[in-house]
Amino acid sequence: MDKPTIDLSLPKTPREFGFFVDGGWIGAGDRDVFERNSPGHNVPVSRIPKCTEADLDMAVASARRAFDDRRWSGLSGADRAAVLLKTAEGIRTRAEEIAYWETLENGKPISQARAEVGGCIGMFEYASGLARAIHGDSFNNLGDGMFGVVTREPVGVVGLITPWNFPFLILCERVPYILAAGCTIVAKPSEVTSVTTLMLAEILHDAGLPDGVMNVVTGSGSTIGQGLIEHDHVDMLSFTGSTAVGRRVVEASGRTNFKKLGLELGGKNPQIVFADADLEDAADGVAFGIGFNTGQCCVSGSRLIVERSVADQFADMVAEKFKKVRVGDPLDEATQVGAITTDAQNATIMGYIEKGQSEGATLLHGGEQLDFGRGQYIAPTLFGNVTRDMAIAREEIFGPVLTVMPFDTVEQAIDIANDTEYGLAASVWTKNIDKALTVTRRVQAGRFWVNTTLSGGPELPIGGFKQSGWGREAGIYGVEEYTQIKSVHIEIGKRSPWVE
Structure with missing residues (x-):
């Protein structure tokens, strides 16, 4: 039928x-x-x-x-x-x-x-x-x-x-x-x-x-x-x-x-990317993880923690993905990122984008309000040169804003990931099972994804650690x-x- x-x-x-x-x-x-x-x-x-x-x-x-x-x-x-x-x-x-x-x-x-x-x-x-x-x-x-x-x-x-x-x-x-x-x-x-x-x-x-x-x-x-x-x-x-x-x-x-x-x-969820990951898959997953529902998602992957040896290359790959994301009319079946839901949230997101720049982060992509003649839209936004103490790295923005922070060791990646009051969700991207299991066990999060993000179904429970x-x-x-x-x-x- x-x-x-x-x-x-x-x-x-x-x-x-x-x-x-x-x-x-x-x-x-x-x-x-x-x-x-x-x-x-x-x-x-x-x-x-x-x-x-x-x-x-x-x-x-x-x-x-x-x-x-x-x-x-x-x-x-x-x-x-x-x-x-x-x-x-x-x-x-x-x-x-x-x-x-x-x-x-x-x-x-x-x-x-x-x-x-x-x-x-x-x-x-x-x-x-x-x-x-x-x-x-x-x-x-x-x-x-x-x-x-x-x-x-x-x-x-x-x-x-x-x-x-x-x-x-x-x-x-x-x-x-x-x-x-x-x-x-x-x-x-x-x-x-x-x-x-x-x-x-x-x-x-x-x-x-x-x-x-x-x-x-x-x-x-x-x-x-x-x-x-x-x-x-x-x-x-x-x-x-x-x-x-x-x-x-x-x-x-x-x-x-x-x-x-x-x-x-709330959540300020890490996406940890190792150099041995399938970087093309990871870049697509990271873009999806922050672009889904225009980033208005408590489990969105808003902190990109990437191994230093590939950090610049990977940030460029994510920026290229952002350029290709179709932002626009939510009723258009080709649209991938729609409108910001409320006026107040729109103002909050734009305020954080301004704050990120004033705190010294480098705007690598986006950062602007998009004008389609009606409605309210924000381009997927990527910040580099982000430090842990910045507001954009610590506070839940609830919008399509992604911060990049490099790491050198597995221990450092775990430390950065756990350096938050939140513990809702996390993702790790690696082809090394030892790294994947170590990070999965030690990062404090109620939901965890390995080489994927924001997937799930009715069988597995939902909820968070810490605050x-x-x-x-x-x-x-x-x-x-x-x-x-x-x-x-x-x-x-x-x-x-x-x-x-």
């Missing part, structure tokens, strides 16, 4: 959306609305309600009822798996529509959005199997009078706060695993990229998810996000965003009900993250009396 197609032209008027609570849509009514302009075209594309604290309370109450009456957690793993599989089919059916709206609101290339949606289908398919695989343990070694059982139980109501850089992908790296565990959800997407989260709620409902299990409340981080973090009836919160905001999430949890936290935070976060998403670890462990002691036979 042919996949449905969609007109990739810009909408003539912005599309109106409500929010989704207790299995149904609620219109904006007299609430204020947020009008989103497409960052690639600067035309209005969507209008989203600015929900109130009362709306959030209503959504949390819905999720609480749905959890407490066991309409979802009380189902068998097989029944939950059936809903997740049907959801995967629903995403497949609406994949073009989802990718289109992801591109409109985020500014990423349509080809990338399509690939991400395809990966999200796999997340739901894989998690459906995990819903049937969750299990505990037993202890038959406690003597003839006692039997021990360990069970995994869903943690409860999960608040889910997702960012604007991967609105659908990050959502789908969490939702199917949370649901597989038996939890209920209140999701708060970024106010600039809310549409695809609302679409997923509708797809889940159509797939048979009981009312109240998936709720989406739209609005600002200061109102809805903060309210979700502090809500006493939310048992766990999953937050993806900056380390600075993650720190505030931890503080807020401590002030309220000590809810369990899952945090995927890059707590916990893991995806894979069986991602399901276990949303469970609690209970120890059950079962006495066999007649009790030995305490009171005679």
Whole structure:
């Protein structure tokens, strides 16, 4: 059967959306609305309600009822798996529509959005199997009078706060695993990229998810996000965003009900290139690692650490790759690097480019705003003569800006790589297995790639070391993250009396 197609032209008027609570849509009514302009075209594309604290309370109450009456957690793993599989089919059916709206609101290339949606289908398919695989343990070694059982139980109501850089992908790296565990959800997407989260709620409902299990409340981080973090009836919160905001999430949890936290935070990720690597492959991988999603990616490879004997040659190779990268209209299927998602992020990136030059780094390529008549675009940017103390080498820029630092020994490469508060991801490029394994073992990062970058799937977990976060998403670890462990002691036979 042919996949449905969609007109990739810009909408003539912005599309109106409500929010989704207790299995149904609620219109904006007299609430204020947020009008989103497409960052690639600067035309209005969507209008989203600015929900109130009362709306959030209503959504949390819905999720609480749905959890407490066991309409979802009380189902068998097989029944939950059936809903997740049907959801995967629903995403497949609406994949073009989802990718289109992801591109409109985020500014990423349509080809990338399509690939991400395809990966999200796999997340739901894989998690459906995990819903049937969750299990505990037993202890038959406690003597003839006692039997021990360990069970995994869903943690409860999960608040889910997702960012604007991967609105659908990050959502789908969490939702199917949370649901597989038996939890209920209140999701708060970024106010600039809310549409695809609302679409997923509708797809889940159509797939048979009981009312109240998936709720989406739209609005600002200061109102809805903060309210979700502090809500006493939310048992766990999953937050993806900056380390600075993650720190505030931890503080807020401590002030309220000590809810369990899952945090995927910032990164300043190294790409280590040895002279014995396939340099052509490595140059392409490094360019992809910083150009993907215009560098607005917490796992982007923003620090190039390259063996000194090939450092100049390799920097030239990366610059040549940058020259050939197709930057432009996100709805053009040939585009490789799209628009910067928000005005604030655009200003931040350009500010770091200026700072890098003022600190004495050498601009080897890019560094300028690109003018296509509409939208906001930045050329892939490469800095040489970078030292560890420079802001561009230490701070997360969240844009297509790559810094080059040379090294002489394996030990020095590892030292430079670990010289950061972050520990989210890393890559190494070498044909020497000893070097690859040594670096993989000793660089502090939650995700690691050898002779590749930014690859993955639903099987392997996601998360960071150090100030890059707590916990893991995806894979069986991602399901276990949303469970609690209970120890059950079962006495066999007649009790030995305490009171005679």
